[in-house]
Amino acid sequence: FFYNFKVLFSFMEGSISDGPCSRYGVLRISGEPSISPLSDSNGMRVDMPAGSSGSTLNLGMDGRSASFTIDFSNIRGLRSNFPSVEHHLNTSHPNLLLLSKTQVSSNASPDLFSISNYNLISRFRSNGGVCAYSNINTPVARLMNLESNLFDAIWLKICLSSSTIILCFCYCPYTPPTNYPAFFQYLTSCHESLQTSHPHAEILYIGDFNVHHTEWLNSGTTDGGGNEALAFSISNELEQIIQHPTRVPDRHGHRANILDLFFTSNPQNYSYTIHSPLGSSDHNLVSVSCSYAPPPPIPSTNRHLWHFERAQRSELSSYFLDFPWEEYCFRSGNPDDAAPLVTDVIVSGMEAYVPSTLKTFSPSNPWFDRACSLAVQARERAFKSYQSSPSAVSHAAFISARNRCKAKLRKTKTSFYKRKVESLTRSPTEKLFWSLAKKFSNNFCNSNFPPLFRPDGSIAVSPSDKATLFGTLFSTNSSLDDSNAPEPPSLPISNPITPPIISTRKVCRVLSSLKTKKASGPDGIRLDSLRNLRLG
Numbered sequence: 001f002f003y004n005f006k007v008l009f010s011f012m013e014g015s016i017s018d019g020p021c022s023r024y025g026v027l028r029i030s031g032e033p034s035i036s037p038l039s040d041s042n043g044m045r046v047d048m049p050a051g052s053s054g055s056t057l058n059l060g061m062d063g064r065s066a067s068f069t070i071d072f073s074n075i076r077g078l079r080s081n082f083p084s085v086e087h088h089l090n091t092s093h094p095n096l097l098l099l100s101k102t103q104v105s106s107n108a109s110p111d112l113f114s115i116s117n118y119n120l121i122s123r124f125r126s127n128g129g130v131c132a133y134s135n136i137n138t139p140v141a142r143l144m145n146l147e148s149n150l151f152d153a154i155w156l157k158i159c160l161s162s163s164t165i166i167l168c169f170c171y172c173p174y175t176p177p178t179n180y181p182a183f184f185q186y187l188t189s190c191h192e193s194l195q196t197s198h199p200h201a202e203i204l205y206i207g208d209f210n211v212h213h214t215e216w217l218n219s220g221t222t223d224g225g226g227n228e229a230l231a232f233s234i235s236n237e238l239e240q241i242i243q244h245p246t247r248v249p250d251r252h253g254h255r256a257n258i259l260d261l262f263f264t265s266n267p268q269n270y271s272y273t274i275h276s277p278l279g280s281s282d283h284n285l286v287s288v289s290c291s292y293a294p295p296p297p298i299p300s301t302n303r304h305l306w307h308f309e310r311a312q313r314s315e316l317s318s319y320f321l322d323f324p325w326e327e328y329c330f331r332s333g334n335p336d337d338a339a340p341l342v343t344d345v346i347v348s349g350m351e352a353y354v355p356s357t358l359k360t361f362s363p364s365n366p367w368f369d370r371a372c373s374l375a376v377q378a379r380e381r382a383f384k385s386y387q388s389s390p391s392a393v394s395h396a397a398f399i400s401a402r403n404r405c406k407a408k409l410r411k412t413k414t415s416f417y418k419r420k421v422e423s424l425t426r427s428p429t430e431k432l433f434w435s436l437a438k439k440f441s442n443n444f445c446n447s448n449f450p451p452l453f454r455p456d457g458s459i460a461v462s463p464s465d466k467a468t469l470f471g472t473l474f475s476t477n478s479s480l481d482d483s484n485a486p487e488p489p490s491l492p493i494s495n496p497i498t499p500p501i502i503s504t505r506k507v508c509r510v511l512s513s514l515k516t517k518k519a520s521g522p523d524g525i526r527l528d529s530l531r532n533l534r535l536g
């Protein structure tokens with residue numbers, strides 16, 4: 001029951017998407033339906049060595065720049081570190097979070113790892129695996145035709161307003177050892193194919209390559225994988241921009257190496273920041289900022305809450321009674337013209353005589369409390385202390401703070417779920433269930449449906465734009481071209497329908513029978529207000 005409850009809460013968080021969206025992440029709407037083929041973040045600033053092409057930018061929680069951001073790390077077990085991943089996404093809001101070494105069975109349901117406002121694209125494997133969390137306003141398509149069963153690699157196509165990025169995120173395990181010649185030959189083959197099919201797209205290679213090279217990566221030794229990676233970089237005119245160690249060894253005496261790499265042909269467009277590891281991972285979180293403009297943000301979810309218990313009902317009734325409906329709304333005699341005018345009058349009356357408040361719904365971690373916050377802050381202080389003055393003492397202090405923070409987040413989230421299970425079990429009705437469902441889904445106001453491409457190439461991000469686009473598509477597909485078809489013969493009407501008689505009394509009877517606890521429609525008119533209409 002506890003397992004099912006976690007799945008249920010994942011669903012209520014609005015992150016589960018069935019069908020093609022869960023596999024591809026973005027749909028392209030054209031003339032016919034189709035699918036594209038296919039931490040707490042108080043960042044530590046790091047300075048690039050002289051002569052390096054990349055740059056750095058502090059992208060902490062208070063200073064996320066207005067640019068496209070890609071975070072990536074070796075998570076060393078997604079299941080055990082999932083609360084830390086969830087907290088990072090809900091506080092830092094990167095456009096993409098790429099995680100390697102997920103160590104999740106390929107048969108495991110991805111629903112258990114869904115996070116509100118993010119789409120999960122996964123290639124899980126027990127001894128490795130990779131996954132990507134894509135923000136729901138980021139147009140991402142998965143290029144499954146490039147993926148190979150021999151390697152842990154996931155290919156994504158990101159369509160931004162100013163550029164198209166094709167990204168390969170991979171993981172090369174140390175045990176069993178990766179066949180690096182075959183792996184980089186596979187990448188080279190994909191690279192050549194993409195240069196032909198997408199000549200104007202930028203191609204990135206990101207991930208934990210687990211290679212060593214003394215001169216290129218400042219490693220203690222050079223191995224075959226390091227030579228292969230360097231040769232791949234040179235032959236394809238790519239530059240690796242990460243210049244600082246990305247691994248925090250569990251033991252102080254072990255060497256900190258650059259294992260997580262970022263290859264690009266345009267290093268001047270990228271900057272990176274090193275963050276503390278997520279959960280108990282032994283790899284730092286790397287946050288890369290691109291100079292490209294990010295996708296437009298999803299409009300904030302605001303809702304008017306009308307307080308009819310404090311409404312000036314007599315004034316509202318008088319307003320509707322005295323309003324010149326005929327002259328203002330029905331002068332044209334066209335119902336299509338009159339409907340929006342009637343809506344405007346009713347809404348204006350509500351705004352004048354019914355108090356209201358505007359509530360904004362935003363994603364949050366309801367289980368994240370002050371104790372969790374203090375644990376995260378302690379981990380960050382220990383990490384900064386270790387980075388500024390590495391020693392056995394500062395290293396041990398960081399490892400201890402890291403493990404305590406992970407344990408605190410997991411324990412708090414588990415306790416939160418158990419309390420809700422007990423509360424629901426004791427509840428005699430379903431009222432508490434729906435109250436919790438609204439709370440966890442931000443009152444059902446957020447959609448995890450991915451962005452859609454319009455036929456002209458622009459992107460529909462907001463829920464209303466997506467609905468309009470789908471409506472247009474379905475209308476187009478449901479309409480037949482009968483311009484050249486002959487008109488059907490006229491048939492005598494055997495049973496004519498009697499025209500309906502609409503009287504003032506019937507309208508008032510319908511209005512008075514409205515159930516005021518029902519939700520309002522797209523026009524935003526509460527049924528309480530309609531019941532106050534007096535038409536004579």
